[in-house]
Amino acid sequence: MSRLRLDTGIATRPIPSELSQACGDIGLVRLTGSGLFAAMIDGLGHGPLAQAVASEARDYLIQCDPDSTLDSIMSSLRQQLRGGRGCVAALCRVDALEGCFEFCGLGNITTRIVGTSFKTFVPQDGIIGQVAPAPIVQRQLLAADSVVVMHSDGISSHIGNVGLERLLQGDPQLAAERLVETFGRDSDDAGCVVIRIKA
Ligand SMILES: [Mn+2]
Structure with missing residues (x-):
């Protein structure tokens, strides 16, 4: 298999009803030797x-070893945030050489693959930094021609596969911004990470 091409986009926006521009949703993408590591934090x-x-979680995930296992990264993140306010997060890794996707999610972040095949990953219940089960990695x-999206609960998850696929077409940065604009809830911060996979 030849190496898959990966393009990404990140969009977040704070809750519209308040003056504060502080946003508790943060997306993160890091390129690695074999592909990329990405996270959506709420x-x-x-x-x-x-x-x-969320910034504390991001700061940890920016400097951790992105090639260690996702469950060990999640466990270390839990240690890092222990006893604090807490967050939820989905971590993923795309291996562009093997064509493999790995996922580890704790709490309410929606992670879906649309395109050639459709799949929604079910995260484990819990709050990072508070009570949570031992993290499990799904593979x-x-x-090729798939799109991965990870989004917070500030974006409606009631979007059909075909509608979501249509919404996420084209440039992944514009797609991420479109998703936040179109389906962002007025009652919460909203954020997403979009990863486009091409042959
Ligand atoms: Mn939220």
Whole structure:
């Protein structure tokens, strides 16, 4: 199999009803030797306190070894945030050489693959930094012409596969911004990471 091409986009926006520009949703993409590591983080609640814990999670994930297993990264993140306000997060890795997708999610972040095949990953219940089960990694083969999206609960998850696929077509940065604009809830911060996989 030849190496898959990966393009990504990230979009977030704070809750519209408040003056504060602080956003508790943070997306992150890091390129690795074999592909990429990505995370979508949602600090509990919204506003500056949510942003503070989400930023702490981001700061950890920016400097961790992106090639270690996702469950060990998640466990270390839990240690890092222990006793604080807490957040939920989905971590994923795309191996562009093997065509493999790995996922580890704790709490309410929606992670879906649309395109050649459709799949929604079910995260484990829990709050990172508070009560959570031992993290489990799920794996999935990844076909070319697929799009992975990870989004917070500030974006409606009631979007059909075909509608979501249509929405996510084209440039992944524009697609991420479109998803936040179109399906962002007025009652929460909203954020997503979009990964386009091409042959
Ligand atoms: Mn939220």
